[in-house]
Amino acid sequence: MPLLLPLLLLCVVLPARAESPSTFDGFGVHASRRQNDLERRFLALPSSSAYRAHLERITRDPHPSGSPANAAVAEYLAETMAAAGLRVETYEYDAWMPDYRPRITVALVRPIRLPLNTQEYILPEDPYSAHPDLTGGWNAYSASGDVTAGVVYVNYGRREDFQQLRELGVSLQGRIAVARYGGNYRGFKARYAEDAGAVGVIIYSDPANYGYRGGPVYPEGKQWSESTVQRGSIKTLPYDGDPLTPFVAALAGDTSGVQRLDPDQVGLPRIPVTPLAYGSATEILSRMTGAAVPADWQGGLPFAYRLEGGEALTVRLQVEQPHQLVRIVDVCGSVEGSQWPGQEVILGSHYDAWTFGAVDPNGGTAMLLTLAQSLGKLARKHPPRRSITICHWDAEEYGIIGSTEFVEQHAERLQASTVAYINADMAVAGPNPSGSASPTL
Numbered sequence: 320m321p322l323l324l325p326l327l328l329l330c331v332v333l334p335a336r337a338e339s340p341s342t343f344d345g346f347g348v349h350a351s352r353r354q355n356d357l358e359r360r361f362l363a364l365p366s367s368s369a370y371r372a373h374l375e376r377i378t379r380d381p382h383p384s385g386s387p388a389n390a391a392v393a394e395y396l397a398e399t400m401a402a403a404g405l406r407v408e409t410y411e412y413d414a415w416m417p418d419y420r421p422r423i424t425v426a427l428v429r430p431i432r433l434p435l436n437t438q439e440y441i442l443p444e445d446p447y448s449a450h451p452d453l454t455g456g457w458n459a460y461s462a463s464g465d466v467t468a469g470v471v472y473v474n475y476g477r478r479e480d481f482q483q484l485r486e487l488g489v490s491l492q493g494r495i496a497v498a499r500y501g502g503n504y505r506g507f508k509a510r511y512a513e514d515a516g517a518v519g520v521i522i523y524s525d526p527a528n529y530g531y532r533g534g535p536v537y538p539e540g541k542q543w544s545e546s547t548v549q550r551g552s553i554k555t556l557p558y559d560g561d562p563l564t565p566f567v568a569a570l571a572g573d574t575s576g577v578q579r580l581d582p583d584q585v586g587l588p589r590i591p592v593t594p595l596a597y598g599s600a601t602e603i604l605s606r607m608t609g610a611a612v613p614a615d616w617q618g619g620l621p622f623a624y625r626l627e628g629g630e631a632l633t634v635r636l637q638v639e640q641p642h643q644l645v646r647i648v649d650v651c652g653s654v655e656g657s658q659w660p661g662q663e664v665i666l667g668s669h670y671d672a673w674t675f676g677a678v679d680p681n682g683g684t685a686m687l688l689t690l691a692q693s694l695g696k697l698a699r700k701h702p703p704r705r706s707i708t709i710c711h712w713d714a715e716e717y718g719i720i721g722s723t724e725f726v727e728q729h730a731e732r733l734q735a736s737t738v739a740y741i742n743a744d745m746a747v748a749g750p751n752p753s754g755s756a757s758p759t760l
C-alpha cells in the first residue's frame with residue numbers, strides 16, 4: 320500500500336518530519352508530542368489483510384455502473400463504513416447512461432465472411448477471465464447502428480490525421496474508420512470520423528502502442544495480448560457529468576423537478592463505435608489493398624499498412640447500445656470534527672468499474688475502506704478536529720458522472736466548508752508512489 324502512508328498523514332493535515340518525531344513546524348513541544356502520539360496510534364491501525372479482503376470482495380464480479388453487481392458494491396461500501404462508525408449518507412441521481420450490456424458484432428463480409436472476436440480469451444491462469452458476466456469491449460455513448468462498408472485507416476484519428484487524409488484525397492464518406500488507440504482521447508477519434516462522413520468507427524489497440532512491441536504479453540508479461548480490449552467512454556460534450564443536466568444536479572425521481580435536455584440534441588455520437596483487440600483488427604488491416612500509409616502511420620503488425628481497404632473488402636459493424644435514465648448512487652461516510660465540524664477534508668474514489676476494477680478504481684476503494692475503519696477506531700477516543708468525509712462515486716467510467724452531480728448539488732456547501740480534497744482512484748497500483756495536484760483548486 321505505497322500510498323496509504325502519505326494519505327494518512329494528509330488526513331491529520333500535518334506533515335511529520337521523519338527524522339525528528341518530536342517537533343512539527345508551528346507546534347509547541349506539548350502539541351507535537353500529542354500529534355506524534357496520535358499518528359503512531361493511527362499508523363498502527365490499518366492492516367494489509369483488511370485491505371486485501373476489501374479488494375477481493377469489491378472486485379469479485381464485473382460491476383459497471385447500472386449493474387446489480389455495482390449496487391451490491393455500493394451496499395458493501397455503506398455497510399463497511401457504517402460498521403466502522405462513520406455516519407453514512409447516500410446521494411442518488413438519474414443520469415442518461417448506456418445499458419451496461421450492449422450487443423456488438425464485428426465481421427468481415429467480403430472477401431470472406433468472418434465474425435471477429437470482441438472479447439478477451441479465457442486463460443487457465445486467470446479464473447476471472449471465465450466469469451460469465453464479463454462482456455466484450457465497448458465504448459459508452461456509442462450510437463446504436465448496423466453498417467456494412469469499406470474501411471479507411473485513420474492512424475490515431477487526430478485532427479491532423481483526418482486533415483492529412485483529406486490532402487491525400489481519401490474520403491471517409493460512407494466508410495468505416497479504423498483508428499488505433501493513442502495520440503488523443505478516443506472520443507475525438509469517433510467525433511472527427513463522424514464529422515468526416517464515416518458511418519462507423521473501430522478503435523483498436525495496436526501492438527506498437529500496447530502489445531508485444533513492448534515485451535511479452537499477458538499472462539507471460541504485462542503487455543496487452545491479441546485479445547485485450549480497451550473499454551472507454553466516447554462522450555465529448557463540453558461539460559462533465561450527466562449529458563442531459565449540464566451544471567445542474569440530475570436529482571433522482573420523477574418529482575425532483577429537474578429539467579432535462581433532449582438526448583437527441585446534446586451532441587452525443589450518432590454512429591456506431593466499438594473498440595477491438597489487435598488479433599481481430601489484424602483480420603481487417605491485413606486485407607487492405609489501397610495505397611501505403613505515410614511512414615509514421617505504420618503500426619506494429621507485421622505487414623505494410625494501407626490507407627484504404629479497397630472495393631473487395633467490406634466490414635459489418637453492429638452496435639445495439641440503448642441509453643436510458645439510470646439510477647446512480649454516491650456513498651459517503653463522515654467522522655465529525657471536534658473543533659471545526661464545519662470544515663471538511665474529503666477523500667474520494669469512484670467505485671464503478673468497466674470490468675472487475677482490481678486497479679481502476681478499486682485499488683483506491685479498498686484503501687479508503689481500510690482508512691475508514693482506522694479513522695472510526697481512532698475517532699472513538701480521538702476525534703479529528705476537522706470533519707473527514709470519505710466518498711465513493713458512481714458512474715465515473717461513462718463520463719465522471721457521480722462526482723460531478725454531487726458537486727453540482729452541493730457546490731455552495733463545498734465552497735464554504737471544504738479545506739482539501741484527495742482523490743484516490745487507483746490509489747494502490749504499480750510499484751511506485753506518485754501524486755499530482757490541481758492548481759485551479
Ligand SMILES: [Zn+2]
Binds near residue numbers: 669679716744
Ligand atoms: Zn477509473
